[in-house]
Structures are given as structure tokens and as C-alpha cells.
Amino acid sequence: MRLTKTYSQDSLMLGRIKMVTIKDISKACNVSTTTVSKALNGYKDISDKTRDLVLKTAREMHYFPNAAARQLKTNMSHNIGVLFVDETNSGLAHEYFSTILNSAKEESEKLGYDITFISKNMGRKNFSYLDHARYRKVDGVLIACVNYKNQEVINLVNSEIPTISIDYAYDNRSSVMSNNIEGAYELTKFLIEKGHKKIAFIHGERTSVTEKRLNGFFRACKEGGILEKKEWVLEAKFHDTKSSAEATEKLMKLADPPTAIMYPDDFAYLGGLNALEKLNLSVPDDVSVVGYDGVKLAQVLRPKLTTYYQDAEMIGIKSVRKLVEIIEQPKFCVPEQIMVSGRLLVGGTVKDLSNKRNTSKK
Numbered sequence: 001m002r003l004t005k006t007y008s009q010d011s012l013m014l015g016r017i018k019m020v021t022i023k024d025i026s027k028a029c030n031v032s033t034t035t036v037s038k039a040l041n042g043y044k045d046i047s048d049k050t051r052d053l054v055l056k057t058a059r060e061m062h063y064f065p066n067a068a069a070r071q072l073k074t075n076m077s078h079n080i081g082v083l084f085v086d087e088t089n090s091g092l093a094h095e096y097f098s099t100i101l102n103s104a105k106e107e108s109e110k111l112g113y114d115i116t117f118i119s120k121n122m123g124r125k126n127f128s129y130l131d132h133a134r135y136r137k138v139d140g141v142l143i144a145c146v147n148y149k150n151q152e153v154i155n156l157v158n159s160e161i162p163t164i165s166i167d168y169a170y171d172n173r174s175s176v177m178s179n180n181i182e183g184a185y186e187l188t189k190f191l192i193e194k195g196h197k198k199i200a201f202i203h204g205e206r207t208s209v210t211e212k213r214l215n216g217f218f219r220a221c222k223e224g225g226i227l228e229k230k231e232w233v234l235e236a237k238f239h240d241t242k243s244s245a246e247a248t249e250k251l252m253k254l255a256d257p258p259t260a261i262m263y264p265d266d267f268a269y270l271g272g273l274n275a276l277e278k279l280n281l282s283v284p285d286d287v288s289v290v291g292y293d294g295v296k297l298a299q300v301l302r303p304k305l306t307t308y309y310q311d312a313e314m315i316g317i318k319s320v321r322k323l324v325e326i327i328e329q330p331k332f333c334v335p336e337q338i339m340v341s342g343r344l345l346v347g348g349t350v351k352d353l354s355n356k357r358n359t360s361k362k
Contacts, residue, residue, distance in 0.1 A: 020063040028057050080108050080323065081118040081138035081161075083129060083153070085146040094239060095295040096265070096312050097145050100166065103316030104142060111324050113139070120152070130156045139327045140164070142319055148208075162326040164319050167209050169337050174326065176319040176338045180209050183308040184216030184262075186344050187290050190306070191260045192224040195353030196288060199226060200258035202247045202272070204238035204265070213292075217262070229256075238264050241271025248272040252279055252287065259288060259353065266291035266298035266307055284351040294345050303348030310342045 022040070026033045031050060038046050039054035082101065105115050118132050118141060129152050133141055140162035146153055148168040157163050157170050169175040191199050201217050203210050214233075221228055231254060236243035244263060248271070251258055263269040269291045276283060283289050283303065291298050294309025318338050326333045 020058075020061045022063075025054060025058055025061060025063060028061065029053050077137045077139055078112055079114045079116055079136065079138045080320070081116050081133050081136060081141040083118045083141055083143045083146050083156070094145075095267070095297065096293050096310065099312035100144060100316040100319075103313040104144075104320045105316075107317045107320040108324075111320065113320075113324065128152050128155065130159050130161070133159075133161050140323045142166070142323055143168075144319075162323060162330070164323040164326065166315060166319055169208075172335050174322050174333075174335045174338070176315050176322065176340060178209075178310045178315060179339050179341045180212035181216040181219075183292065183310070183342055184213035185220045186216075187262060187292070187306075187308050188217050188220035189224070190344060190346075191262075191288065191290065191350065192220065192226060193354070194288070194350050195355070196260040196350075197226055198232070198256070198258040199260045199262065200232040200234070200251050201262045202234050202236050202244055202251075202264060202268070203262075204236065204268075206235070210264075232258050236264060236268060239267050241268060241274070243271070244268040245271035245275040248275040249279065252276070252281060257287075260350065261287060261289050263289065263291050266293045266295045266305060269298070269305060284349050288350040290350065294342065299345070299347075305345075306347040306349045307345050308342055309345050311340050315340050 022033050022036045026036045029036065029050075031054065035046055035050060036054050036058075039051045040058065082104070084097065084101065108115055116136050116138060118129055118136070118138070120127050120129060120132065127135065129141075133156060138161065141156060141164075143153065143157070143163055143165040145166070148165065148170075154170075157165070157173055163170075163173060165173065165175045167175075167177055167180070169177065188199060188201075199221070201214070203213060218228065220226075232251065234247040234250065236247045248261065251261060252275075261272065263272055269289060272289065273283065276287065281287055289305070291305045291307035292310075293312075294307050298305040298307050318340060322336075322338060
């Protein structure tokens, strides 16, 4: 349509894009504003020809519904808040959580929602998480990484704003959980099947995730008849190379060191690898290792790291789908814990000790 192209070019020549209205579309199509409104909102009492003309013209004129008007009409902002506070200071460079957030963003957009990060600091103003969520008029909040026991977080969860949490479950609230019990269990069981009886576990901070992984670790050890030693279970920090290096050095200097070490995550393993190299120990000849998360970084190391892949992309997708369900169907939505399983990725960092003849040749 020549009229539409002239309209757009004139707007750009003014140095800014003019906000197209329903009235503009009605003039371009020579139909009433009521007809335009019906076409844009999918009403059936207009002809297909008219509807197609209106929709085509709206696209060509770069028409977007007025967000403020839509919010007044529907009482919804179509905006999802994301609460992400990474204490490891990795921010969005944290590969596991960045994958979750990226997939959550893409799924939100597919469902017609924008993303806004929730913070306590806005310029010189000091908000609570709840105040900021209300200020931004978000329809719901995805709690992806934070101190879940912080009172300000709890206040947000207990408010009128729908929330969903990742890897932490609040009473009567929905959550999406990576199956950490299963992951630690599968890793430990794999090491046992490879003949390892001296298995150390360097775990992260004492969070609900850590407690579940310890549960899986101890269960696999019990089933495999493996002796547990307190000195072989050490605490470090998630996504922290320094604390994992220190724990690794402590383990390997024991009078009875382990033959295999489990790390809290793939990135933390890099610290352990540095410590082992300083001790002139090689992987897997001198000690076997496994990580956790299955991030791309771990798969380019040589030897390739044996680890447990967490389906971060699916966690992001399912968390947004559930949150939108809570937002749009509050009367029919039941709180639930959604479990997302991962899978074992076998690399070259675990030595097979199950054949005694091979181990005797070392």
C-alpha cells in the first residue's frame, strides 16, 4: 500500500517513529475503528477479507497495542519479574543459571510476556524485592537464584504476587527442581561400578541442593557397601575454584587419600585440577574425578570430564510455563513440585579399577 509506505517514511523523517493508533489503521483501510478493533482481537462477525486487510495494514504500519491501555483493560502487565542474586559474583556469566534464564526469556516471549529483573536498588532508591515487583507491576516472579531463606524473599513469596522458585520449595507454592538426589546417586553409583571404594565428596554450601546431593551420595554408598569416612566429605563453595582447590589438596595429603573425588560443579573442578597438577597428580591415572552440571566448558577439557548434565534449558521452560499458568488460571492451578531429570555424561576422567589385574600393573 503506497499510503502506508509514505506514512512510515514521513514518521522516520521526523527523527522518531510515530505511535500508530487504531484510528490511523481505520483511515488507511477506510473502515470504522470498531471494525479494526474486532479484527485485531479476533472477533468473527467481520468478513475474512476485511480482517486480512486490517491485519496486513497493521503489520505494515508497525502497529503495537498500547501497553498501558492493555494493562488497564486486562489488569495485567504481561511482564514477569526475575529474582537472580548470584553470591558467587558470576552474574549472567554463570553458565548453568544463564542457560535457565535464557530459556525462560525465550519461553516468556513465546507466551507474550516481557522479562524484568527484580532488585533492591533502583538508582538512589532502596526497594525491597516486593516493593520493586509492585513498582514494576509484574504479573509474577521467577525466583532463580537467591538466599531463599532471606526474609525479604519470603515476604515476596507470601505476597499477592504469583511466584515460582527453582531448586527450592516453599510451602503451598510451586517450584521446579533439578533431580539432585538422582544426579549424585548416579555419579556415585558409576564410580562404584568402576571399582572405586574410596570416594570423596567435595560438596557446596549447606543448601537444600547440597542436602539432596548428599542424600543421593550416601544412599549409593550404602547400597554399594562403601565405607564412609568423615574426612572424605568436605564442604567448599559452588562455582568457586579456590575452595575446591583447598579441599582437593587436603584430601590428597591424607594418609589414606581417596581414589575418586566428586566436585560440587564443573567449574569448581577447575580449581581441583590446578591443585592436583601442583601435587604432580594426573587425572585419571592417579585420581579419578567427576563434576556436576554438564556445562559446555567441561566437555572441551581433555580428558573430557565425566559429569551429570542438568537440563537447565528445560528447567527454564517449565518454570515459565507453570508461572504463566498460575498467573492466568489462579482458580484452577494447583501448587506442585515439578522435577526435571538430567543424565550422566561419561568422559575420560574416571579410571576403571574393577579389573584387579589392570590395577595391579599401575
